[in-house]
Amino acid sequence: MDKKQFNFQNMISKYGIVAVLILMIVGMSIVKPSFRTITNFLNILTQSSIYGILALGMTLVIISKGIDLSVGSILAMSAVVAASLGQTSTATSRLFPNLPELPVIVPILGALAIGTLCGVINGGLIAFTGIPAFIATLGMTTIARGFAYIYTNGKPVSTLIPGFRFIGQGNFLGVPMPVVIYLVMILITWVLLNNTRFGKHVYAVGGNINAAEVSGVNVKKMLLLIYTYMGLLAGISGVVATARMVSAQPGLAVGYELTAIASTTIGGTSHSGGIGTIWGAVVGALVLSVMRNGMTILGIHSYWQQIVEGLVIIVAVILDMRKNARKA
Amino acid sequence: MDNQEPLLRMVDIEKSFPGVRALKKVNFTVNYGEVHALVGENGAGKSTLMKCLIGIYKPNGGEICFENKKIENYTTAEALDFGISMIHQELSPVLYRPIMENLWLGREPLNKFGLVDHQKMYEKSLEVLKEIDLQEDPRTLMVNLSVAKMQMVEIAKAISYNAKLIIMDEPSSALTEHEEKKLFEIIHRLKNKGTSIIYISHRLQEIVSICDRVTVFRDGENVGTEEISKLTLDQIIAMMIGRPMTEMYPKVKAELGDVLLDVRHLSHRKFFRNISFQVRAGEVLGISGLVGAGRTQLIETIFGMRPKSEGEIYVRGKKVEINTPQEAIGLGMGFLTEDRRATGVFAVLGVDTNIAIPNYDRFLNSLKLVDQRAVDQGCADFVNKIQIKTPSLKQAIQHLSGGNQQKVLLARWLMTEPDILFLDEPTRGIDVGAKAEIYKLISALANQGKSIIMVSSELPEILGMADRILVMHEGRMTGIIENTAEVTQDLIMHYATGTVDDFADMELMGEVHG
Structure with missing residues (x-):
């Protein structure tokens, strides 16, 4: 009997937001035929990939009852590092004029290393000094952004090697590469959260940090790892963003942390910790990108789009809280 | 090796917090296969000593020997490895995760790829739950369990470490009678297997029935360890409070005045139905029943914290509609909640x-x-x-x-x-001395002409303090009895378990009308 109830509750929480997504897609398809083309759908997926990847890590962070405000800045920092290591030898304004043209793996690893390093610093501060995640990552937000500007002298870094063009605009079996990368990261993060001890402990840290502690979970190490993984994902997003535009500039991705937090939240991850799914983060990101794409096709001004987005986030959380209140 | 060496020996343990010396050169030993009670008023240092033992606190001085080996500077995880586990007083489940993940938290079974083996975890959980006779699917979320069942899961978890020493800090405070019996059986079984248990409780009756030795704490000091059979309850209490216990329940019958609160046929959609009672000025009405009988929900509904589905409430003879606690306060009501930490203190x-x-x-x-x-x-x-x-x-x-x-x-x-004061478990988790003082206050308030409605799970408290006792069973009122010298704990238990029911006929009528 209990098992049935368990599944039923799961159904509601899982499929409520999916119903919204499907309604939006069906509605748009009826109103605007130009919406329901393969090209447009792939476009939507590609658009959602960058903050979608951020939302995956953000899900872990928020389940652990934390927050990471710095991912947009870390993304920008990683992006400019990737771009600076990936300029062609013929580029007019090379950041490192004497650098030989490197294989694309080098700038990629550079970006991932920078992202991971920022994550380690975030996680280390939170775990070992005990300052709130909000504060630690707020500091990192402006620090990483500042470094990105210093590193580039405030200028865009462009004319990149063809390897980037493939990552940004190439495809694998017809699926755009950013989407492929997104899918791979979804799979990895999903397994990480659901099938590893690490994942179980993410829930435990957020659900009841004392229970985790007395059960022998190394809470400090967990916090460090969670923010490190978030940093790594920001680095990966940085590579995708760079590849998509075949350039990078330090003012990139301002406000992406909010989109990532919004995706996660719309997907039902609770800010009071211990509750959330990767599945939700993916659906949440899709809801946002379908909404943006749809409103653009409908000719709704981008200023209005922002207002609608804000309302959607608030409504999503209200519905979510109702759902949980019913349980209690 | 010396056979007389106890399993655990704590010598001259010191622990200080800013401004407080919580433990003063405490010595404490536990023998193999012994159930050792640890009693003392709150703040006496019992929990602090146990937290030093399990590795949550680091003692400032002294030494700990476990199985003849000196252990120091260890974490909780290492304590578990040594063979020391603990059932914590504060319920500590991860609410929105399944039972099985709570049971194996920190030691999840892995498959050959290093991933969590859910199937194995499920099977191992079934075994453990069977051992404590808890019929729940291991995949049920903790949040869907009653408090008593959550506590049973905690107990199952502590046992499943196969520890040599299990610390039980107030394990029975949230349990129903059935589960409590189960717990005592488990303790018995563990003891026969040679496991030692440190049992912390405020319920002295319980201690006398299951423990071998008792150590009494007062003001951060061990004031004595003794075979339990050599002490009387009064002696233990006297050791705890440092003076003989004179009068636990200072109940003075107050002059009864007008009816201040009159509840008629009150029902809640989910928790209780058709409850009627009156309380006069100067009267203490005790509400008794088992966990889940709907007692707390009843007074919460009167106080406007939950919506009623049927019935009427009269205050000083005037019909009132109470939708929020603010309105209740405006009508001269007060409410002392059950859970100090969650809904009481800032x-x-x-x-x-x-x-x-x-x-x-x-x-x-x-x-x-x-x-x-x-x-x-x-x-x-x-x-x-x-x-x-x-x-x-x-x-x-x-x-x-x-x-x-x-x-x-x-x-x-x-x-x-307030004229009408609701008290929900007013002495839960507080020590004997403070309890007596709270009872004195309750008595004084009744004497000032207030109406007191007191929900309590402790029968001696109900019998000692109430003028009348309303007993509930599964959301129904089974009796409302005058508290005379003839009323016994047994009688109330009969009402609480529904074997005696003064209102069975009314229930039938209610159903006909409903």
Whole structure:
């Protein structure tokens, strides 16, 4: 009997937001035929990939009852590092004029290393000094952004090697590469959260940090790892963003942390910790990108789009809280 | 090796917190296969000693020997490895995760790829749950369990470590009778297997029936360890409070006045139905019943915290509709909640703020600003009158003992000068000395002509304090009895388990009408 109830509750929480997504897609398809083309759908997926990847890590962070405000800045920092290591030898304004043209793996690893390093610093501060995640990552937000500007002298870094063009605009079996990368990261993060001890402990840290502690979970190490993984994902997003535009500039991705937090939240991850799914983060990101794409096709001004987005986030959380209140 | 060497020997343990010396050169031993009771008033140092033992605190001095080996500087995880596990007093489940993940938290079974083996975890959980006779699917979320079942899961978890020493800190405080019996069986079984148990409880009866030795703590010191068979209950209490126990229940029958609260056919959609009773000025009405009988929900509904589905409430003879606690307070009601931590104290705020918070209206000056001097004066009066032990009015309430916190909360409601006061488990988790003082206060309030409605799971408390007793069973009223000398715990248990039911006929009629 209990098992049935368990599944039923799961159904509601899982499929409520999916119903919204499907309604939006069906509605748009009826109103605007130009919406329901393969090209447009792939476009939507590609658009959602960058903050979608951020939302995956953000899900872990928020389940652990934390927050990471710095991912947009870390993304920008990683992006400019990737771009600076990936300029062609013929580029007019090379950041490192004497650098030989490197294989694309080098700038990629550079970006991932920078992202991971920022994550380690975030996680280390939170775990070992005990300052709130909000504060630690707020500091990192402006620090990483500042470094990105210093590193580039405030200028865009462009004319990149063809390897980037493939990552940004190439495809694998017809699926755009950013989407492929997104899918791979979804799979990895999903397994990480659901099938590893690490994942179980993410829930435990957020659900009841004392229970985790007395059960022998190394809470400090967990916090460090969670923010490190978030940093790594920001680095990966940085590579995708760079590849998509075949350039990078330090003012990139301002406000992406909010989109990532919004995706996660719309997907039902609770800010009071211990509750959330990767599945939700993916659906949440899709809801946002379908909404943006749809409103653009409908000719709704981008200023209005922002207002609608804000309302959607608030409504999503209200519905979510109702759902949980019913349980209690 | 010396056979006389105990399993655990703690020698000259010292622990200080800023401003407090919590443990003063404490010596404590536990033998192999022994159930060793640890008793003492709250704040006496029992939990602190146990936290030193399990590795949550590091002692400032002394040494700990376990199985003849000196152990020091270890974490909780390492303590578990040594073979010491603990059932914590504060329920600590991860609420929105399944039972099985709570059971194996920190030691999840892995498959050959290093991933969590859910199937194995499920099977191992079934075994463990069977051992404690808990019929729940291991995949059920913790949040869907009753508090008692959550506690049973905690117990199952502590046992499943196969520890040599299990610390049980108030394990039975949330259990129903059936589960409590189960717990005692488990303890018996563990003991026969040679496992040692440190049993901390405020329920002395319980201790006498299951423990071999008892150690009494007072003010951070071990004031004595003795075979339990050599002590009487009164002797143990005298050791705990440092003086003989004279009168536990200072109940004085008060002059009964008018009916202040009249509840007629009150029902709640989910928790209870058709409850009717009256309470007079000067009367203490006890509400008894098992966990889940709907007692707390009943008084919460009267107080406007939950919507009623049917019935009427009259205050001083006038029909009222109460939709929010504010309205209830406006009608002269007060409510001391069951869970101090969750719904009572503002942990980091001072004693003064905690008392004054619903009462600031009466401390406004002519500019409608808070007159802090008047607040301080008002709070100081209460602190003196009901003897709250606090270094200052500004002390954060979290640093006070449970009993003193409870007194602060009582002061809060006394300051609002309610005529009708609801008390939900007013002495849960507080020590014997403070309990007696709370009872004295309750008696004094009744004498001032207040109506007191007291929900309690402790039958001696109900029998000692109530004028009349309303007993509930699964959301129904099974009896409302005059508390005379003939009323026994047994009788109340019969009502509470529904084997005696004075209103069975009415229930039938109600169903016909419904």
